[in-house]
Amino acid sequence: MDNIYRPYLMTISDMIDEAPGVRTFRLNFSDEEEGKNFKFQTGQFGLYSVFGAGESTFCIASSPTREGYIECTFRETGRVTKALRELNIGDTLGFRGPYGNVFPIEKWEGKNLVFVAGGIALPPLRSVIWNCLDLRDKYKNVTIIYGAKTIHDLVYKNELKEWDARDDVNLVTTVDPGGETPEWTGKVGFVPTVVEEAAPDSKDTIAIVCGPPIMIKFTLPVLEKLGFKQDKVYTTLENRMKCGLGKCGRCNIGCTYVCKEGPVFTAEEISKMPDEF
Amino acid sequence: MEKLLNKNNFDSLITGLKKQGYKTIAPRKDNRLVTLEEIQDANEISLDHVITNNSIKEYFLPKTEKILSYTIDKNKVEIEEPEGFAVKSVIFGSRPCDAFSLPVMDKVFNWDCVDKFWVERREAVTIVTISCDKCDSYCFCTSVGLAPDAKQGSDVLLTKISNDDYLVETVTEKGENLIKELESVFSDPPSDTPDRQVATVEKKFDISKIKPWLDENFEHDVWDDFSNKCIGCGACTFVCPTCHCFDIVDECTMTKGDRVKNWDGCQFKMFTMHTSGHNPRSTQGMRWRQRIMHKFKYYVEKFDSTLCVGCGRCSRVCPADMNISEMLEIIETEAGK
Numbered sequence: 001m002d003n004i005y006r007p008y009l010m011t012i013s014d015m016i017d018e019a020p021g022v023r024t025f026r027l028n029f030s031d032e033e034e035g036k037n038f039k040f041q042t043g044q045f046g047l048y049s050v051f052g053a054g055e056s057t058f059c060i061a062s063s064p065t066r067e068g069y070i071e072c073t074f075r076e077t078g079r080v081t082k083a084l085r086e087l088n089i090g091d092t093l094g095f096r097g098p099y100g101n102v103f104p105i106e107k108w109e110g111k112n113l114v115f116v117a118g119g120i121a122l123p124p125l126r127s128v129i130w131n132c133l134d135l136r137d138k139y140k141n142v143t144i145i146y147g148a149k150t151i152h153d154l155v156y157k158n159e160l161k162e163w164d165a166r167d168d169v170n171l172v173t174t175v176d177p178g179g180e181t182p183e184w185t186g187k188v189g190f191v192p193t194v195v196e197e198a199a200p201d202s203k204d205t206i207a208i209v210c211g212p213p214i215m216i217k218f219t220l221p222v223l224e225k226l227g228f229k230q231d232k233v234y235t236t237l238e239n240r241m242k243c244g245l246g247k248c249g250r251c252n253i254g255c256t257y258v259c260k261e262g263p264v265f266t267a268e269e270i271s272k273m274p275d276e277f
Numbered sequence: 278m279e280k281l282l283n284k285n286n287f288d289s290l291i292t293g294l295k296k297q298g299y300k301t302i303a304p305r306k307d308n309r310l311v312t313l314e315e316i317q318d319a320n321e322i323s324l325d326h327v328i329t330n331n332s333i334k335e336y337f338l339p340k341t342e343k344i345l346s347y348t349i350d351k352n353k354v355e356i357e358e359p360e361g362f363a364v365k366s367v368i369f370g371s372r373p374c375d376a377f378s379l380p381v382m383d384k385v386f387n388w389d390c391v392d393k394f395w396v397e398r399r400e401a402v403t404i405v406t407i408s409c410d411k412c413d414s415y416c417f418c419t420s421v422g423l424a425p426d427a428k429q430g431s432d433v434l435l436t437k438i439s440n441d442d443y444l445v446e447t448v449t450e451k452g453e454n455l456i457k458e459l460e461s462v463f464s465d466p467p468s469d470t471p472d473r474q475v476a477t478v479e480k481k482f483d484i485s486k487i488k489p490w491l492d493e494n495f496e497h498d499v500w501d502d503f504s505n506k507c508i509g510c511g512a513c514t515f516v517c518p519t520c521h522c523f524d525i526v527d528e529c530t531m532t533k534g535d536r537v538k539n540w541d542g543c544q545f546k547m548f549t550m551h552t553s554g555h556n557p558r559s560t561q562g563m564r565w566r567q568r569i570m571h572k573f574k575y576y577v578e579k580f581d582s583t584l585c586v587g588c589g590r591c592s593r594v595c596p597a598d599m600n601i602s603e604m605l606e607i608i609e610t611e612a613g614k
Contacts, residue, residue: 001391001393001396001397002393003344003358003393004390005344005525005536006344006345006356006358007356009354009356049527049536050527051347051349051527051534052349052527052529052534054525054526054527054536055525055527055536077552077553078552088352090352091352092352094354212553212555213555238551239549239551239557240549240550240551242523242524242525242541243523245389245392246388246389247385247386247521247523248522248523248524248525249521249522249541249543249571250522250541250548250549252567252571252575253557254495254575255575255578255579260389274496275495275496276495276557276558276563
């Protein structure tokens with residue numbers, strides 16, 4: 001019988017420092033055969049582990065259109081992420097997954113997309129953003145609204161430049177008041193306010209929102225005001241998880257197991273959940 | 278199949294099990310505590326207790342268990358699978374409530390993907406239950422749809438019919454095979470209807486009233502009221518045969534280590550705390566609501582089964598004298614308002 005807790009062995013093939021304490025790893029399967037058979041869809045997550053330190057849950061931050069590797073972006077905060085930071089290119093780590101449901105990007109074909117992200121919550125959206133940009137013909141206007149505390153805390157700085165330079169992407173970046181420098185050309189203000197100012201047209205548009213609970217709480221009413229129906233607004237929930245497989249018993253919100261029925265939910269689904277976020 | 282087992286034959290039963298290669302686990306008296314643990318000799322078996330202090334759970338979901346081992350050599354890692362964790366055993370003298378917890382827990386460990394550590398142990402272990410001939414004020418199996426002589430989850434059920442005799446009823450094929458293996462220990466069942474010595478467990482609440490109330494009362498004063506006394510020690514979750522929440526951690530030296538699954542519990546503040554410090558269940562009241570909701574609503578909706586077998590252990594061990602059946606009685610009263 002297979003051991004559901006056994007991770008794939010992955011080799012770190014590249015890394016980039018995104019922001020203070022935030023790093024991205026590119027991971028290749030140590031066993032090529034396993035790599036060839038591995039499939040995932042955007043929105044899914046996994047358990048990343050440092051042997052000797054333990055496991056931690058993050059999304060898969062790369063797009064399934066970029067085959068042969070996966071990427072994860074993490075901020076150093078606890079034991080496992082500290083141990084992750086100590087690893088170098090060529091080192092081995094563990095990955096189990098992919099787990100959870102997916103962003104239904106096929107359903108979104110032919111529509112405008114508005115991505116709204118805050119801080120370290122851009123990684124799950126980065127996967128779906130690149131997925132949709134790699135299939136650019138299938139979608140109409142693409143808007144990305146991204147904010148962080150300070151300009152230093154913005155992650156994927158190189159990719160933000162890349163999106164900014166594209167004609168087919170409308171990128172709005174913002175930092176919290178006090179987080180700017182004199183040279184900063186983006187907006188200054190909290191994400192919900194900036195979304196209200198940017199006022200993306202809700203007609204035929206899907207909004208995908210990811211950020212800290214407080215940002216989501218204040219952004220959803222703004223989107224509603226702009227005319228977004230709850231079933232056209234998607235988000236991902238990230239509760240503490242240990243197994244990722246619906247057994248360890250901690251990620252539930254009411255009857256809903258975030259690891260199995262999520263992490264992707266519509267605002268409509270969330271509105272029906274009990275207030276236990 | 279029905280048979281008769283005389284108490285004087287317990288000795289040959291335990292010897293027989295050993296000969297057949299079974300490890301035997303039974304209620305064993307150690308000072309004041311009666312604990313389900315491995316025995317070597319029939320005279321170690323306790324027969325006059327109400328319930329063992331530990332539940333049957335630890336023989337299927339141990340307090341701590343290796344889910345993989347690894348060696349680290351520079352940047353290369355090699356994984357080894359744990360082996361030999363499922364040992365051919367008989368649990369002799371478990372209680373019907375404990376036995377029933379097994380099919381209830383099968384649901385969570387088998388749904389969607391199979392946890393082999395649970396499933397392989399389940400296959401390796403045969404459950405011989407003894408019906409309860411006594412109970413105490415904490416027992417409430419009859420309130421959750423069970424009975425002191427319920428058969429669900431057992432492979433063989435023994436019920437006392439006289440001071441020295443037990444009626445032996447096989448429940449599953451596994452149980453029948455076990456009896457056949459040890460045929461000489463048993464005699465033919467009595468021809469007349471035996472007098473089954475079974476405890477009368479008082480029904481404390483009407484379970485059908487509980488879930489409809491829980492469906493409507495995620496927000497209610499009772500949650501904080503219940504939890505006021507709670508010190509968050511989590512003992513209730515550890516002794517519970519159906520509390521299955523676990524943690525996964527690494528235990529290691531520089532060059533080798535184990536990834537282990539440890540019991541965890543919803544009563545701990547850290548259980549749900551995010552890395553950021555944000556905690557979706559930040560108060561003990563929220564954690565009690567989770568405990569009651571998980572057992573009497575969420576599990577019912579997901580797996581069509583109550584996640585409580587009425588053993589009463591949580592209330593027996595609670596250092597703050599909290600009592601789950603009293604809480605359910607309060608909920609029943611609220612439901613009637």
